[in-house]
Amino acid sequence: MPAELETAADPAGLKRVVIEPVSRVEGHGKVTILLDADDRVHQVRLHIVEFRGFEKFIQGRPYWEVPVLVQRLCGICPVSHHLAASKALDLVVGAKQLTPTAEKMRRLMHLGQILQSHALHFFHLASPDLLFGFDADAARRNVVHVAAVAPDVAKKGVLLRKYGQEIIRHTAGKRVHGTGSVPGGVNKNLSRAERVALLGEIDTVVGWSREAVGIVRKLFAEHAQFYEAFGRFASNRLSLVRADGALDLYHGGLRATDAAGNTLFDHADYQHYYELIHEEVKPWSYMKFPFLVAQGAEAGWYRVGPVARVAQCDFIPTELAEAERRAFLAFDDGAALDAPLGYHWARMIEMLHAAEGIKELLLDNDLSGGDLVVRGERGLRGVGVIEAPRGTLIHHYRINEDDQIVNANLIVSTTHNNQAMNTAVREVARRYLDGRNLTEGLLNHIEVAIRAFDPCLSCATHALGRMPLELELVDDGGTVVDRLARHV
Amino acid sequence: MTEPKKLKVATCSLAGCFGCHMSLLDIDEKLFELVKVVEFDRSPITDIKHCGPCDIGIVEGGVCNAENVHVLKEFRKNCRVLVATGACAITGGIPAWRNNVDLWDCFQEVYHYGIGLENGQIPNDPELPLPFDKVHPIGEVVRVDHFLPGCPPPADAIWKFLTDLAAGREPKLEYEMLHYD
Ligand code: SF4
Numbered sequence: 001m002p003a004e005l006e007t008a009a010d011p012a013g014l015k016r017v018v019i020e021p022v023s024r025v026e027g028h029g030k031v032t033i034l035l036d037a038d039d040r041v042h043q044v045r046l047h048i049v050e051f052r053g054f055e056k057f058i059q060g061r062p063y064w065e066v067p068v069l070v071q072r073l074c075g076i077c078p079v080s081h082h083l084a085a086s087k088a089l090d091l092v093v094g095a096k097q098l099t100p101t102a103e104k105m106r107r108l109m110h111l112g113q114i115l116q117s118h119a120l121h122f123f124h125l126a127s128p129d130l131l132f133g134f135d136a137d138a139a140r141r142n143v144v145h146v147a148a149v150a151p152d153v154a155k156k157g158v159l160l161r162k163y164g165q166e167i168i169r170h171t172a173g174k175r176v177h178g179t180g181s182v183p184g185g186v187n188k189n190l191s192r193a194e195r196v197a198l199l200g201e202i203d204t205v206v207g208w209s210r211e212a213v214g215i216v217r218k219l220f221a222e223h224a225q226f227y228e229a230f231g232r233f234a235s236n237r238l239s240l241v242r243a244d245g246a247l248d249l250y251h252g253g254l255r256a257t258d259a260a261g262n263t264l265f266d267h268a269d270y271q272h273y274y275e276l277i278h279e280e281v282k283p284w285s286y287m288k289f290p291f292l293v294a295q296g297a298e299a300g301w302y303r304v305g306p307v308a309r310v311a312q313c314d315f316i317p318t319e320l321a322e323a324e325r326r327a328f329l330a331f332d333d334g335a336a337l338d339a340p341l342g343y344h345w346a347r348m349i350e351m352l353h354a355a356e357g358i359k360e361l362l363l364d365n366d367l368s369g370g371d372l373v374v375r376g377e378r379g380l381r382g383v384g385v386i387e388a389p390r391g392t393l394i395h396h397y398r399i400n401e402d403d404q405i406v407n408a409n410l411i412v413s414t415t416h417n418n419q420a421m422n423t424a425v426r427e428v429a430r431r432y433l434d435g436r437n438l439t440e441g442l443l444n445h446i447e448v449a450i451r452a453f454d455p456c457l458s459c460a461t462h463a464l465g466r467m468p469l470e471l472e473l474v475d476d477g478g479t480v481v482d483r484l485a486r487h488v
Numbered sequence: 489m490t491e492p493k494k495l496k497v498a499t500c501s502l503a504g505c506f507g508c509h510m511s512l513l514d515i516d517e518k519l520f521e522l523v524k525v526v527e528f529d530r531s532p533i534t535d536i537k538h539c540g541p542c543d544i545g546i547v548e549g550g551v552c553n554a555e556n557v558h559v560l561k562e563f564r565k566n567c568r569v570l571v572a573t574g575a576c577a578i579t580g581g582i583p584a585w586r587n588n589v590d591l592w593d594c595f596q597e598v599y600h601y602g603i604g605l606e607n608g609q610i611p612n613d614p615e616l617p618l619p620f621d622k623v624h625p626i627g628e629v630v631r632v633d634h635f636l637p638g639c640p641p642p643a644d645a646i647w648k649f650l651t652d653l654a655a656g657r658e659p660k661l662e663y664e665m666l667h668y669d
Binding site: 020021023024025026027028030032045047049050051052053055056057058059069072073074075076078120124125138139141142143144147154155158159161162165174175176177179274277278279280281282283284285286288293297396409444 | 504507508514520523527532581602605613617
């Protein structure tokens with residue numbers, strides 16, 4: 001059973017194999033595998049080895065700095081942090097309802113981000129595995145080689161990402177770490193000239209996104225058995241959905257379902273997320289392990305991100321992506337839903353949705369409106385949740401009367417998938433590595449499973465600690481009298 | 489005619505956010521021109537896990553733990569020219585804000601007393617590299633040949649810088665390309 005592979009019964013005397021750094025992912029992670037003399041796998045762990053400390057060091061900063069500050073958590077999905085923080089702080093400035101211009105500018109920025117991030121992940125990072133095979137020559141498993149043998153695929157990938165980045169530049173002011181969103185709204189609109197220029201390319205972008213879905217659909221059809229079985233596991237799911245049940249990446253209520261699709265909760269107000277989701281700490285990773293409170297730590301873990309969203313929503317509100325969603329769900333009676341590689345498929349469906357959504361928005365004159373910011377009654381706390389490219393992203397802030405942040409809690413997308421990724425790599429280890437002589441190609445299987453989730457380990461390192469050794473002197477009443485920590 | 493030898497370039501992210509790497513990819517289709525003169529060694533976009541002998545090493549992010557030092561020294565040893573890329577590598581950047589806070593309290597807060605935490609404990613596995621009390625600019629640990637400023641440096645600046653080096657010129661950036669934001 002994969003759950004057993006979390007901790008070896010007797011680690012002493014086992015061989016240790018390490019994959020470090022996990023490559024073609026964003027951020028720092030490593031995998032350790034413990035094997036006995038017969039190469040049987042006893043333990044597999046994906047460790048998050050770094051931390052940053054944003055929650056702590058933003059304390060005392062004025063709240064309006066936060067949307068531009070926290071995106072420095074992650075340069076791959078800075079827009080997600082920019083917007084989640086803005087949404088939380090909308091409540092602080094009393095902006096219950098944004099102006100149509102502000103809301104649509106933010107939505108456009110977000111879809112640009114989904115498009116660029118999904119394109120980046122699929123074409124620049126993951127496609128070499130899928131196109132060349134998991135155990136292809138390591139020197140060739142990269143986008144440069146994709147460009148050499150499938151120049152058309154690589155070119156479209158690069159240009160899709162470019163288009164998403166351009167949407168971000170026009171809405172946020174800058175491709176990486178923009179400044180367009182502020183508490184209560186946005187600080188720029190989109191001129192007609194900008195809209196016309198961006199609209200000029202959108203049909204091509206929609207077309208290419210559709211082709212990209214086709215690439216994954218075809219791979220699944222050709223290698224159905226392998227793709228369905230690779231790292232497969234069943235789990236709960238979590239995502240935002242719109243009030244009518246539609247896929248909505250910018251706003252909604254929380255929906256959770258179990259592996260069989262039964263509703264666990266629906267349209268839950270995320271202002272009280274902490275009543276629904278708790279986090280467990282394990283000594284071997286700086287990334288915590290979230291779970292649904294009602295189900296408990298053992299059974300309550302879940303997956304987030306493209307598969308969870310596409311599976312859980314009642315429909316996708318754009319035509320082409322909705323048709324692809326149906327094909328995805330129908331494939332072999334839903335076999336793609338529990339498959340880690342199904343993430344690639346769902347991710348491309350979302351990319352198509354983003355392209356269609358961008359077109360719809362660019363045609364909307366509200367984007368060129370002049371009413372950018374609203375203010376209302378001041379509040380002292382706010383929670384902002386958004387569906388980032390990799391999954392549900394939670395930002396939670398409390399401020400004081402002097403406008404300073406006093407408290408912050410962030411649960412980033414990749415953290416929600418912590419247990420899911422660990423489970424997937426254990427499944428893969430059990431199936432493909434157990435009892436074998438470990439080759440580079442076999443080890444890449446582990447990374448392929450991790451990559452499917454498009455983990456952003458950069459985001460996931462935001463928690464801060466210090467030297468992890470402590471000594472406490474506790475008196476007989478249980479009170480800590482003194483403590484020592486080893487300093488590096 | 490034999491093709492001119494390509495420049496070997498390695499890139500890594502230490503205590504950074506990957507934004508500098510994103511800015512490198514923001515050269516967009518010029519990436520295909522770049523790979524005509526440049527070959528990537530260790531980098532988040534390849535599966536090469538250790539840096540071999542290289543012409544240029546591009547380092548994003550400051551140094552926050554022992555593992556960062558290890559990677560950085562490996563880069564310095566193997567790269568003829570080492571480039572501190574972005575605010576974090578040059579000054580420590582935003583991650584270095586943690587240098588102002590009491591780390592003990594931080595750890596307690598994040599892993600013991602956070603909202604909705606269960607089984608609170610401080611991660612202490614030997615697999616986790618030792619974090620430093622402070623985040624350091626890479627120049628405090630190794631010699632740096634060039635500093636490419638910005639958060640992140642604009643894609644045009646990265647392009648100009650790399651193509652200058654590839655052509656054997658001393659890299660020179662216009663004033664407009666030198667800024668933080
Ligand atoms: S300099 Fe800016 S973009 Fe580069 S790693 Fe640091 S925070 Fe990210």
